[in-house]
Amino acid sequence: MASEHPHPSADGAIRDAWIARADVLLTAARRYATPGAGRIHFPGEEGGYGHAVDGLEGFARTFLLAGFRIAGARGEGVDDLIAHYRRGVVSGVDPDAPDRWVRMDEHAQAKVEAASIALVLDLTRPWIWDHLDETTRGRVIDYLAPVVGDDTYPQTNWVWFRLVVQTFLRSVGGPWSADDIAADLARHDSFVREGGWLSDGDERSYDHYVGWALHVYPILWARMAGAADLAGDRTPVDVARLDAFLFDAFALVGGDGSPLIQGRSLIYRFAAAAPFWAGVIAEVPSHSPGRLRHAAERIVDHFAERGAPDADGILTMGWHGPWRALAQSYSGPGSPYWAVKGFLGLLLPADHPVWAAPAEPLPVEDGDAVRAIAAPGWIVSATATDGIVRVVNHGTDHAFPDARVADSPLYARIGYSTATAPFVDERGWLEPLEQSVALVDADGRATHRTAMTLLTARVQDDADGRVGVAASTWDAHVVEPAPMTHRHGSGLAGIVTRVGRLTVHSLVRGSAEVRIAVVDELEPEQDAAALRLRVGGWPLSGDELIGGTDDTGAWVFARGRSSGIRALDATAAPVLVSRADADPLGVRALVPTVEHAVVPGMPVVTLIDLAGGERIAPTVDVSLDDATATVVWPDGIRTVSRLTNSESPAPAARHHEVRSGTSHAIAKEQHA
Template structure:
C-alpha cells in the first residue's frame, strides 16, 4: 500500500491549533471541537480509506497494519458519538468506505484476521459501538459486505484468546454491535465474558484491571475502559438485561464520589498510571454517566459533572505542543514524548482520547447540557481515603493530590515504578519517567525514594509493596512495606496535608539496611525555566519571586559547595509559571541528610520538558536502621481568572510553617515531644 502525501493542515509557527480556538460553551461547540481532531486525519487515509497512517514512523509491539487499523478505528469513537447524538461530519463516508474495504478479504487494504492477543481486537470495540449507535454504517453495506463485517468482527474475535484484562470488554462490544444490527454474534461468548469481568469487581464501585492478585486501579478502571464500557453496555443492553444494567449503574454511582476527587478547579486531572497519553479520555467516565442517564449520588449534580468535563477540555486547549506539524495528536502528554510511551502506543494510539466525546451522544435536553457549570469542590471533602485503589485524596494547598499505596502493573512496562510506585501524584505537578538509567539526573526521582548500592550510578525505587490504609487519630495514613534489595527493608508512611499546613504532606521512611545504600528522596518536579528568557533558574531572588535554594548546579559539577544545604534547611524551587515545590528533613540533624536540586534530564516530566527536583540525600551504613521524616512542600499558582494574583513572591508563604509530626508517629519513631 502506498503512503498518502502528508498534505493538509499544518500547524503555524505560533502553535495555535484549531482545537484551541473553539470557545467551549455548549454541545455544538464540543461537536466543533471534535471536528478539529478529525479534519487533520484526511490526508493520511489510504486510497481505499481502510487505514490511517498518522505521522510518525515509530514501531510498536504489533504489526504496521494493526497500527494503521488503530489509526482509523480510534477516531471512530468520536465520530460514532457525534452521529449517535444527531451530529454530522463531512468525512463520515471515509469511515464507511474504510470499514467496507478493511473487512473485505479480497481488498488490498484488508485488515487481516486477528491472532491470539492481537491488537486488532482492541480496535473492534469502537467499531462494535459504532455499528450499535450509528445505523448509517450498517445500512450503507451490501449483504456481502455485512457478511464480511460479521466474519471479521464476530467470528474471528470469538475464536481467539485474549489478555485477562479490560480487553474482554472489547469482545463484548464486538458482539453487541452485531447484535444490535441483527448480525451474527455469540450470545454465549458475550455472557461468559461479562460474567468473568464481574470477577474483577472489588467493591465500592471499583474494578481491578485483571484478576485476583493484581493491584492495578487506574484510569482503565474508570474512564479508559471498564466503567466507561460498563455504562455504555447498560445504556445499549439495558432494556434486555435490566438487572445487569442496574448493577453496572450502581457501581458507577459509588465510584463517582471517589473519582470526582481526581479533577481540580483548573480542569486538570491527576496523571497516574499507564496510557495517560490518551489525554482527555481521562474525563470520559463523566460523559458516560450522562449517556447511561444514571442517578447521580448526592451531593453531585449534573452542573458539577458538566463542569468537570468542560473545564478538562478547556485545559487541554491550552496545551499547544501536543500536536504534530500536520495537526494530528502525538504520542506524549503535554508535548511529544516517547520516554513515557508504552510499547503499544503507535502514532494512531492517542486517538483513544476520543472517548471523551461520549457526551455528544447525550441528548441536548439532558441536564448535562442544560445545567450551568458548577464546581464539585464546594461540596466534596478536602481529604478522602479510597479503600479500593489504596489512595488518600487531598484538595488542600491548591491542587488535587493522590497519595498512593504503590500499585504495580502485572507485566514489564517502561517506567512502571514512576507510573504506579510514586508516593504522590498531583494535578499541578505531573510525574516524571526516566529517560535513561544512569545517575539521578536520568532516573528523575520525582515523589520517589531511590536507593543505590553502587555509589549513585543505578537506583532502585518502590515498585512492588505490601500496603495498608490505616486510621491514626481519626486521620488516614498509608503504610507500605517494600524491599528495593533482598536485604534492605523500607517501611513508608504517607500522611496527607492538614488545615494547619495545607501546602505540606509528610513522607516517613524506616530503612533497615543489610548493605550500604545511598538514598535520594525527591519532591515533586517543577519547571526549570526563568520567566524572562526560559533559561535555567538562578539562585532564589525574593524580588523576582523566582529561583532555587540552594543553587542549582549543572550535571557536571555536583561537588560545588553552593549546591548543597542541610536537610533541615531543605531545598526548594520557585517558578513564576508553576509555583513552588520543596523538601525538608524534619527528623532533626542526627541523620545528616543533605539537600540539593537534581537537574533532571529533559523530557522526563509529562507536562514540563525542563524540570528540577528538590531532593534530600544520605548514606545508610550496612547494619543501620534509620528514620527519615520528609516534609514535601507544594504550592501551585492560583487558577487563572480568580481573585488571586499570580505572584512568585507569595509562593513560599508556607515554607517556614512546618507541618506538625503527629504524636503517634513521634512515639513510633522515638522523637522527643
C-alpha cells in the same frame, strides 16, 4: 478556585462548542485517510506494531468520534461524515482492498479496534449498517467472527472488547457464544474493588482505565441492541458502582482541568472526561448533569488551551505537545485518538437537559479537601488556592503482591499530582528518584518498592483537624533489568537482590506531607555505612527553573509552583538533582531530595511540600512518641496520629522541628 466558565444558554452554544472541537479532529483525520478511507495514517513515527496497525487504529478510533457525532445528531447534517466512514467500512473488510483492515489472526491489536468498530456500527445502525450491501455486511461479520471462542484475550479491560463485538454479532445474526459473554462478565466482576473502583486485571492496577474503560463500557454496552437480554439485572449494579466511583473521580481533577498525571496510556489525555459523560448517560443519582458536564469541559479545555490537538488539528503522542517517551513502546500516530472518548457526551442530542444545566464546580474549586481512597491505597489532598490535587500512594504498583521487579514510574512512586509528572525517560524506569524513599549504594543504585504491603489509608477527622494517614512496608531491592521488546506500563523484570526492608508512613494536610521512614532491617551482607537513605520530593520541570538549598532542605520554583523538602535530622544532606527531558512538562527538571545515614530502626522524618507560588517549605513541628506522631502544621493545627500496626514497629521517641530557614545557596538554571 471559582469556575471561569459561564452558565450555558438555552440556544445550544455549549453543545455547539463541543461539536466545533470534535469537527476539528474529524476534519484533520479525513485529510490523512487512504483513498478507500479504510485506514487513516496520521503523520509521525511508525508505532511498534507497524504501519498497517497504525492505519487501523487511525480509522477505528476516529470512527468512535464520528459515531458520537452521527448518533447525537440523529443522522441530520452529517451526510459527508456518514458517507466517508461508510466507505471506509466497505474498504476495510474487502480482502482485496489495499487499505483493508488488519485481521485479528494477523495481529492482536485488531481485537481492540474491532470493539470500537462494532460499537459504532451499533450506535449508527440506521445510517451506516442499514445502508451497507449484503456482501459488505457478510464481510463485516466474517471480520468480527474470530472473537467467538477466542481465549487469548488478556484478562483485563480487554474482556469488554470481546463482549462488545459478540453483542453486535448477535444483533446482526452472526456467531456468538453465551458462554463467552458469561465468562467475560464474570471476569469483569472479579475486578471490582471497594468504593466503585475496579482493578485493571488481577494486578494492583489503578489508573485512568478504571474510568475510561471499566466504567464506560458497561454503560455503553447495556444500550447496544439486544444487550438487555444478556445483562439481566446487572445494569443497576454497574450504574451504582459508577455513581460511587465518580465521587473520587471528581476529586482527582485539578483546578486547571488537568487529570492526575499517573498510569499508562496518558497520551489518551482527555479520555479522562469519559466517565463523567458516562454518568450523564447512566443518569447516576448522586451527581448532577451540570457538575458532570463541567468536569468533562474542564478536562478537554485543559488540553485544548495547551496545544492538544495541535495547530493542524492532530493529537500527537504526548501530554500537551508531542513527547514520544510518554507513549507505550507499541503506540503509533493513531493511538492517541482513544482520547475521543472524552467527547462521549456528543451522543446526547441537542434537546438533552445536560446542555442547559448550570455548571457546578469541581471539589478543588469549592475548597481544600483531603480524602482516602481505599482500593488503590491513596490519600488525596486538594488545595483551592493553587488548584493542585496531590495523591500520596501506598497501595498501587501495577504488580502482584509477591512481585519483585523494578518500580514503574507511572504507578509505584509515592506521590502523583495534577501539576507534576513522573520521570518516564529511560533512567526513570531504572532508578526511583522523584517521590521515592530508597536505599542507595556507593555505585548510585537505588532500591525499588514494588510489591509493597499497604498498611493503612485513612482520613483522621478529630476536633483539631483533618489529616490523611497512609503507610506501607516493602522489601527494598535492586534490579538488574533484562532486555524487553515491548513495555506496557509494568516495572522491568530482571535479576533481583534484596537489600533490606523499609516502612513509610505519610501524614498529609494541605500542600504538605510529613513522611516518616524506617529502615526496619538490612540483609546481613549489607553494610549500613556503605548505604544512604534518599528521600525524593516533588519534581518540577519547565523551560526556566530556580532551585536552591540550605542547611536542612532544598526547593525549586517552576511554572508558578514550588516544590520543597526539609529534613528533621540536622545531619541530613539536601541535594538538588537535575534531569534533562525526563518528563513531558518541560525540557529540564529539578528534584529536591535529602540523604540520610542509614541507622536500622531509627525513624527519619521529612517534610515534603508542593504548592502554588514561590515559597520555601514552611515550618512544621513533629514529635514521635511510641506509636504516635504529633504534628503542628503550617496553619497552626495540631494533630496526633497513631502509626503502629502489626507489620510496622513503633518508632523510638523523638522530637523534630522543621523550619524554613535562611538560604545560603541559591542556584538558577535556565534552558537556552
